[in-house]
Amino acid sequence: MSLQQNANAISDLKEIPGFFPFSQSLRKTFLVNSPSGDRGRFFPVLRCSTTSTIAHPHASNTGENAALPVEMSERLVVRLALPSKGRMADDTLNLLKDCQLSVHKPNPRQYIASISSLPGLEVWFQRASDVVRKLRTGDVDLGIVGYDMVCEYGQGDDDLIVVHDALEFGECHLAIAVPTYGIFSKVSSMAELAAMPQWSTERPLRIVTGYTHLGQQFVEKNGLKHVQLLTADGALEAAPAMGTADAILDLVSSGTTLRENNLKQVDGGLVLKSQGVLVASKRSLLHRETALEKTHEILERLEAHLRAKGQFTITAHMRGKSKEEVADLILNNTDFHGLQGPTISPVFSKANGKVQTDFYAIVVCVNKTHLYNAVRQLRKVGGSGVLVSPLTYIFDEEPPRWRQLLNKLKHS
Numbered sequence: 001m002s003l004q005q006n007a008n009a010i011s012d013l014k015e016i017p018g019f020f021p022f023s024q025s026l027r028k029t030f031l032v033n034s035p036s037g038d039r040g041r042f043f044p045v046l047r048c049s050t051t052s053t054i055a056h057p058h059a060s061n062t063g064e065n066a067a068l069p070v071e072m073s074e075r076l077v078v079r080l081a082l083p084s085k086g087r088m089a090d091d092t093l094n095l096l097k098d099c100q101l102s103v104h105k106p107n108p109r110q111y112i113a114s115i116s117s118l119p120g121l122e123v124w125f126q127r128a129s130d131v132v133r134k135l136r137t138g139d140v141d142l143g144i145v146g147y148d149m150v151c152e153y154g155q156g157d158d159d160l161i162v163v164h165d166a167l168e169f170g171e172c173h174l175a176i177a178v179p180t181y182g183i184f185s186k187v188s189s190m191a192e193l194a195a196m197p198q199w200s201t202e203r204p205l206r207i208v209t210g211y212t213h214l215g216q217q218f219v220e221k222n223g224l225k226h227v228q229l230l231t232a233d234g235a236l237e238a239a240p241a242m243g244t245a246d247a248i249l250d251l252v253s254s255g256t257t258l259r260e261n262n263l264k265q266v267d268g269g270l271v272l273k274s275q276g277v278l279v280a281s282k283r284s285l286l287h288r289e290t291a292l293e294k295t296h297e298i299l300e301r302l303e304a305h306l307r308a309k310g311q312f313t314i315t316a317h318m319r320g321k322s323k324e325e326v327a328d329l330i331l332n333n334t335d336f337h338g339l340q341g342p343t344i345s346p347v348f349s350k351a352n353g354k355v356q357t358d359f360y361a362i363v364v365c366v367n368k369t370h371l372y373n374a375v376r377q378l379r380k381v382g383g384s385g386v387l388v389s390p391l392t393y394i395f396d397e398e399p400p401r402w403r404q405l406l407n408k409l410k411h412s
Contacts, residue, residue, distance in 0.1 A: 038042075057355060077122050078284075079140040080292045084111065084125035091169035092144050093277065099301040121294050129153050132279070135160060141284035141291045142298070146170050147272035148251065152211050158412075159282045163405055164302055168309065169278035172253040174211060174216075176269030177238045180262045190222065190268035193247070199226040208232050208239045209249035211271075218249075218271045236262035278302065282412055299402055304393035310368045311391040314375060316383035317347055317359045326360045334377040338364040339394070365391065 083089040093103055104122050105113035113123040124140055131152040133141040147165070154160045176182040178193060187193050199205045208230040209215045215229045230245055239245035239259060250264065251274070252258060278299065284291045320326040323344045330342045343363040348355055362383065366374045375386055
């Protein structure tokens, strides 16, 4: 995105009624010129596909006030909702800590916390499903939760924007599984499952799940007939053995739990892939003062840390007559050239009372899977005194997802 395009995007956002202007520091950040050919992959900002009406949290459930749009409250602080328990909660806190965004919770029984490096932001611990619900009602502005929760409880709400779609924890998928025994022993696909003669209007295929919204979407999308969705919260794997259901629709990570309960996934039964995501309320980003600024900082820290994950810096000394000669050795005789190219700088030494340059320091960045091979190649072309250290952050000119978010807000 060019300097002028950045400026135009900001100008367009300012035309939105009620939009809070950016702070001076963030406005400067927006106007940083990003050269073409940005490094890294570009990811679309995901959003559940259909729109829905949100009931106002304080409105009655009957009469003409049954479905009022959510209005922005007067509060000045920005609220970030996090899962309150389970592995998702632990992974979320660990990720934030790695990004120098440690959550301070004085009392483990409290549901409100803070992040010292983000003044003006409150952290609220909620059940995963309530993170999404409270985003929709305007009680919180940002949330970190599984993408499955966003789609199940967001139910296509156009106000929800997934700001970062790959936080690299909580990876799993929502899928249909059936028993490995009995009438299902030879069933291996959804087509075979749906075509079984046992199912009828009087005796439908019973699928137990905690994801009724996504389950109904899947049934309708695939044109499945004679299917009944049953609701349950936990221990779904026991339902087929108990005879209370024929199949389950649940999250699967390693598949161990399915195998231990004599269940198997069926081809064509994948409903959704999920992992931790950063999600925001579009209304909050546009109309809550400092919400967009806080989102920018959180997103930039997340992107920098995740990009550096598994990356190492290799520093080596090489003898050469010039930087160009050393660069030629690296670029033409090794497979590892760093992010844009090797960094080469002179190494100064003193001999016979004179300062001289006989060596050059080479710095490259490589993934840990190629670490030893990169060291071997550097040594083969004359590298010595090789030092290796892990990377913590890789900050780009501007996170690609940030530019995508601005475009989404502009065209929403």
